[in-house]
Amino acid sequence: MVSGGRSRARTVRAYGFAVAFLAAAVLVGAMAGAADLNPLGTAAALLDRLPFVHLSSGLGPLDRAVLFQIRLPRVVLGALVGGALSLAGAGYQGVFRNPLVDSSLLGSSAGAGLGATIAIVHLGTSSPAALPVAAFVGSLAGVAVAYLAGAAGGPGTSTLLLAGLAVSMFLTAVQTYLLQRSTQDIQRVYSWLLGSLSAATWHQTGQILPYLAVAVTVVLLHGRHLDVLSVGDEEARSLGMHPGRIRLVVVAGCALAAAGAVAVSGLIGFVGIIVPHAVRRLAGSSYRRVLPLSMLFGAGFLVLADTLARTVVAPAELPIGVVTALIGSPAFIWILRSTRSVRT
Amino acid sequence: MAHHPDQLRPLRRTPLVRALSTATAIVAATAVLAGCGSSKSSGGSASSATPSASAAAASFPVTVSTANGGVTIKSQPQHIVSLSPTATEDLYAVGAGKQVVAVDSTSNYPSGVPSSSLSGLTPNIEAIVKYNPDLVIASQDTGGLVAGLTKLGVPVLIEPAAAKLDDAYQQIDQIGQATGHAAQAAQTVSDMKSQIAATVKEAGTTHANLNYFYEVSANPYYSATSSTFFGQVVSLFGLKNIADAADKASDGGYPQLAQEYIVSAQPKLIFLSDNAASDGGQSPAIVAARPGWAGIPAVKNGQVIGLDDDIASRWGPRLPELVKEIAQAVEKAPAQ
Numbered sequence: 116m117v118s119g120g121r122s123r124a125r126t127v128r129a130y131g132f133a134v135a136f137l138a139a140a141v142l143v144g145a146m147a148g149a150a151d152l153n154p155l156g157t158a159a160a161l162l163d164r165l166p167f168v169h170l171s172s173g174l175g176p177l178d179r180a181v182l183f184q185i186r187l188p189r190v191v192l193g194a195l196v197g198g199a200l201s202l203a204g205a206g207y208q209g210v211f212r213n214p215l216v217d218s219s220l221l222g223s224s225a226g227a228g229l230g231a232t233i234a235i236v237h238l239g240t241s242s243p244a245a246l247p248v249a250a251f252v253g254s255l256a257g258v259a260v261a262y263l264a265g266a267a268g269g270p271g272t273s274t275l276l277l278a279g280l281a282v283s284m285f286l287t288a289v290q291t292y293l294l295q296r297s298t299q300d301i302q303r304v305y306s307w308l309l310g311s312l313s314a315a316t317w318h319q320t321g322q323i324l325p326y327l328a329v330a331v332t333v334v335l336l337h338g339r340h341l342d343v344l345s346v347g348d349e350e351a352r353s354l355g356m357h358p359g360r361i362r363l364v365v366v367a368g369c370a371l372a373a374a375g376a377v378a379v380s381g382l383i384g385f386v387g388i389i390v391p392h393a394v395r396r397l398a399g400s401s402y403r404r405v406l407p408l409s410m411l412f413g414a415g416f417l418v419l420a421d422t423l424a425r426t427v428v429a430p431a432e433l434p435i436g437v438v439t440a441l442i443g444s445p446a447f448i449w450i451l452r453s454t455r456s457v458r459t
Numbered sequence: 460m461a462h463h464p465d466q467l468r469p470l471r472r473t474p475l476v477r478a479l480s481t482a483t484a485i486v487a488a489t490a491v492l493a494g495c496g497s498s499k500s501s502g503g504s505a506s507s508a509t510p511s512a513s514a515a516a517a518s519f520p521v522t523v524s525t526a527n528g529g530v531t532i533k534s535q536p537q538h539i540v541s542l543s544p545t546a547t548e549d550l551y552a553v554g555a556g557k558q559v560v561a562v563d564s565t566s567n568y569p570s571g572v573p574s575s576s577l578s579g580l581t582p583n584i585e586a587i588v589k590y591n592p593d594l595v596i597a598s599q600d601t602g603g604l605v606a607g608l609t610k611l612g613v614p615v616l617i618e619p620a621a622a623k624l625d626d627a628y629q630q631i632d633q634i635g636q637a638t639g640h641a642a643q644a645a646q647t648v649s650d651m652k653s654q655i656a657a658t659v660k661e662a663g664t665t666h667a668n669l670n671y672f673y674e675v676s677a678n679p680y681y682s683a684t685s686s687t688f689f690g691q692v693v694s695l696f697g698l699k700n701i702a703d704a705a706d707k708a709s710d711g712g713y714p715q716l717a718q719e720y721i722v723s724a725q726p727k728l729i730f731l732s733d734n735a736a737s738d739g740g741q742s743p744a745i746v747a748a749r750p751g752w753a754g755i756p757a758v759k760n761g762q763v764i765g766l767d768d769d770i771a772s773r774w775g776p777r778l779p780e781l782v783k784e785i786a787q788a789v790e791k792a793p794a795q
Binding site for chain 2: 148149150151176177178180181183184185186188295298299301302303306311313314316317318425428429430431432433434
């Protein structure tokens with residue numbers, strides 16, 4: 116849709132910036148932490164893992180355990196979750212042609228919250244593996260119910276959104292009811308609802324990777340379709356597309372990405388809204404660019420936010436949701452004020 | 460189920476009343492109770508007179524100063540409702556168990572307490588009043604508990620989570636005075652003090668080389684500093700708490716610790732207070748299996764101790780048992 120050397124240069128610049136931002140975030144995230152590892156040794160230990168590179172890091176076995184089993188999985192999981200949430204947010208905004216939508220609005224967060232609460236209250240701690248599964252299933256089920264309820268109300272995106280809102284409220288009410296009946300679980304449920312990457316493991320990253328891979332592939336392949344949809348359903352039909360089918364596929368992809376993220380990190384808000392908007396300001400509104408760039412910037416943003424969460428008050432930690440909102444909001448307002456407005 | 464007082468019976472037998480909504484019925488009951496409160500207080504203690512009880516009754520009215528101010532109790536309470544598991548243990552320890560008519564859903568010790576579905580976290584005043592209490596003890600004043608019950612003429616003692624050992628002793632004394640068992644309460648306290656002193660003396664108080672991590676919850680990892688009640692109990696032995704480095708006034712002594720800090724601090728002892736199935740289900744085996752934790756001395760030396768959560772989270776008469784649990788761990792720890 117966009118042509119000419121200037122916009123191509125802009126695109127290249129945006130991708131270069133995004134990749135550099137993510138790489139810098141991962142490096143900072145790997146080098147900083149409460150454990151006071153030697154930053155140079157950390158960098159050497161990381162480079163040593165690359166093929167054909169052999170460096171002596173000077174890190175002891177304890178330091179290596181901290182770096183490779185606690186800090187690094189957390190950085191990688193943060194990148195995956197941030198990328199998934201931002202991609203899902205951008206995808207939803209394209210599907211609904213609405214700048215304020217993200218996975219929290221379409222039954223995904225509420226469904227995950229209900230799933231997690233049921234797992235904590237009813238399964239207790241007998242099967243800890245059940246919690247991410249319940250959140251994952253709950254998230255997908257929440258979106259599915261919202262979608263079915265909305266689709267039954269006729270075509271159009273606003274019906275779907277309102278249905279999502281109603282389903283979210285219903286699911287949240289059920290969750291609150293369950294919690295009220297089981298007050299001893301309140302602390303665990305709220306810890307989960309606040310979102311956290313503090314217990315990240317390689318096992319978790321491995322668990323969500325296949326789902327994210329499928330979701331990312333599906334959503335990224337639909338950038339052009341979302342661009343056409345943003346003009347209108349009529350135009351899309353005149354080009355031989357099926358708006359309803361596109362919406363269903365993209366929503367399914369976004370729901371899968373968000374479900375994967377939420378299963379391992381709880382509810383981390385805000386990322387899915389601000390990252391895609393910041394990206395639009397940087398690289399224009401075509402979804403062919405907004406989707407992949409949102410994923411890259413979102414990954415870097417969450418890694419940085421989590422690094423702050425675990426370092427500013429070290430050896431204590433802040434909840435990551437506090438950091439994403441405290442740092443993200445002013446940064447977002449600054450981006451809004453210093454760039455020109457673009458179409459969503 | 461608790462026994463309902465006589466004056467409620469005619470009201471409850473009426474079919475019309477049964478048919479009414481629960482709310483209306485309870486409001487009616489409340490009005491009856493509030494009206495009869497004063498006349499009842501004169502006859503309450505006489506009916507169950509035993510030699511010691513009548514001696515105790517003589518000490519009334521008594522004014523106890525608690526977290527919610529001075530509370531005057533006109534005569535020895537015979538229908539006590541406890542909304543705090545610690546208060547329940549205190550009541551039975553001082554010999555007031557027979558006067559207890561209902562305890563909240565988390566009170567589970569001693570066995571045979573009159574359990575109910577009452578909640579101390581989200582108290583329902585109408586549900587409490589159904590037990591026709593002449594004394595209510597809770598650990599926090601939420602949901603207008605004190606104001607609501609005071610309006611109905613029911614005295615309330617708020618005995619909040621103890622900040623230090625002396626608070627715990629003081630609360631037992633207060634509960635003893637309020638229930639007419641002051642002497643037995645004083646005896647309970649002095650027994651606790653001497654048991655704790657003996658345990659600490661045996662284990663020694665100079666274990667500054669032992670540092671410990673106290674796990675309140677995993678994922679995220681919350682801990683408790685030396686300024687908390689548990690921290691002070693462990694400080695009796697002179698141990699160092701790794702959470703103290705993260706102490707900030709804003710946490711109230713319960714900071715969230717970065718996992719990599721816990722591992723790199725190399726604690727020699729780990730105490731788990733989240734090892735019951737109901738509040739975390741962690742165990743020494745689960746701790747050992749956490750990625751990166753295998754190198755922690757406490758894990759290597761089998762010094763991860765799953766505390767009895769009920770004992771560790773309360774500040775009642777079973778404190779000496781908590782001190783013993785800690786002492787056993789300290790004594791087993793390898794000398795440096």
